[in-house]
Amino acid sequence: MDSVEVSPARPGAEAPSAGDAVQPLSLGLRTIVTLAVMAATLMEVLDTSIVNVALPNMQGELGATLDEIGWVATGYILSNVVVLPLTAYFSDLFGRRRYLAYSLILFTASSLGCGISRSLDLLVVFRIMQGAGGAAFLATAQATLMEIYPRRLQGFAQAMFGVGVVMAPTLGPSLGGFLTDRYSWPWIFFINIPIGIVATFLTFSFVPDSRAAREKRSADFVGIGFLAVGLGTLQYVLERGNRDDWFQSPLISALSIASVLGMALFTWWELRVENPAVDLRVLKNRNLAAGTLCGMMLGFVMYGSVFALPQFFQVVQAHTAEQTGILLIPGGLATVLILPAVGQLVNRVDTRWMVAAGMLIMVAALWQFSSRFTLESPDSVFFWPLILRGLGMGLQFVPLSLLALGTLAPRDIAQGAGLYNLMRQLGGSFGIAVLATFVERRVTFHTSRIGEHLSAVSVITQERVGQIQHGLAARGVPEALTHAASYAVLQGTVVKQALLQSYMDLFRASAIAALLGVALVLLFKRARMRGPMAAH
DSSP states (O other), X not given: OOEEEEOOOOTTSOOOOGGGOOOOOOHHHHHHHHHHHHHHHHHHHHHHHTTGGGHHHHHHHHTOOHHHHTHHHHHHHHHHHHHGGGHHHHHHHHOHHHHHHHHHHHHHHHHHHHHHOOSHHHHHHHHHHHHHHHHHHHHHHHHXXXXXXXXXXXXXXXXXXXXXXXXXXXXHHHHHHHHHXXXXXXXXXXXXXXXXXXXXXXXXXXXXXXXXXXXXXXXXXXXXXXXXXXXXXXXXXXXXXXXXXXXXXXXXXXXHHHHHHHHHHHHHHHHHSSSOSSOGGGGGSHHHHHHHHHHHHHHHHHHHHHHHHHHIIIIISOOOHHHHHHHHHHHHHHHHHHHHHHHHHTTTSOHHHHHHHHHHHHHHHHHHHHHSOOTTOOGGGGHHHHHHHHHHHHHHHHHHHHHHHTTSOHHHHHHHHHHHHHHHHHHHHHHHHHHHHHHHHHHXXXXXXXXXXXXTTOHHHHHHHHHHHHHHHHTTOOHHHHHHHHHHHHHHHHHHHHHHHHHHHHHHHHHHHHHHHHHHGGGOOEEEEOSOSSXX
């Protein structure tokens, strides 16, 4: 792996432009700005997952079908993914402070609209608006932190950003379950309102405008249109493909073709126009290009496991949503606790090896999930694998962000952050779609395989049925019903065992995917950043 150095300006070298310099901020002001962008980031990521546990309650109150209520989650993610790569463009158009503040106002107002909606159509409209507003938070927050902190504190800045991005998916299901069970589903949206108001005030008052975002450029409506078609249809396919049996559905097939064409035309157009909505030329930076690939793999494993673990605990282990949330909290806390330490280590250790070590720790954690557990496993045996998973995620997040964005010119950071966060989000969408399909098909396979050994005339089967009948009779079940009930119990056991083996296969496949991700670290150049990014 090669290295690239970023050195301070030398006498006689071309002086950095005004747009390349970042204004110094006092410690107090940096703290306020960090809190503002962290609050925005936490809300955005939290709202991606918090709504899922409340969907059954919404479905009952709004009289919607399962397919219809799914749009409450899908609409948010669709608009979020489409707007995310455009954040640098909108920052240039409005100025970063105003764009972030306007997005906070849109997000907060939409949260209120979601909470008071009493029809499905209105709720979905507000969720789409909420996703469009929230798209600004990730890339804009990360770019802001990259610019206002001096080079020696970049690890700390990205650690603070990582707290929201990594912790929120863990907290989402448990917080959503608590608010829905103790109050009602509108409160998962109302909780955003006070946070949004405070964050908006802090943004208007203290967040600095980037000096690299002063140039106005003409609107690239053609590029935005191609992007909306390409990413919008892709996200729809990933969200709904498994439910609609993928390419057996004419709609999914047609949208897949539209996605390929849309993204191809978008790429062609953006590379030929002078002022593109998304400047793909920044991907000439080797570390950013490698970072987007690694970020996509991290998203695949991280969000894939965020999807799979609650399903495993609730479906296989028969836990409630609240019990599942409590079980996942230690792993989330492990991530939060290691992030500050990682923020310090990035100044002393080669960040490439930190990313590789984090991936290998995640491999070890996922492999334990794939080999150690049974239907009767107590909750205590999950503790250390969950802790390992949390440590692995925390060890990757900060170094990977610095590797991807740390060698970019200041004027390119917002554009790079948008692309990097987009690829991580898309990686998560791919992970959820692939793993959901994988589990469904492995359940069918394992159910069939176990069923081959359970013939109705088999002596072993009859002995097992007799044992179940005896147990049911001992519990007071009438003798006339015990025979049929015993077969139902046996079938339930078969399904449970098939589910267990399917999730073990899933965790094993995820571990292999994470292991393959280690190889991507070889694509990075080492970034020896000796010059200041911001004024000290």
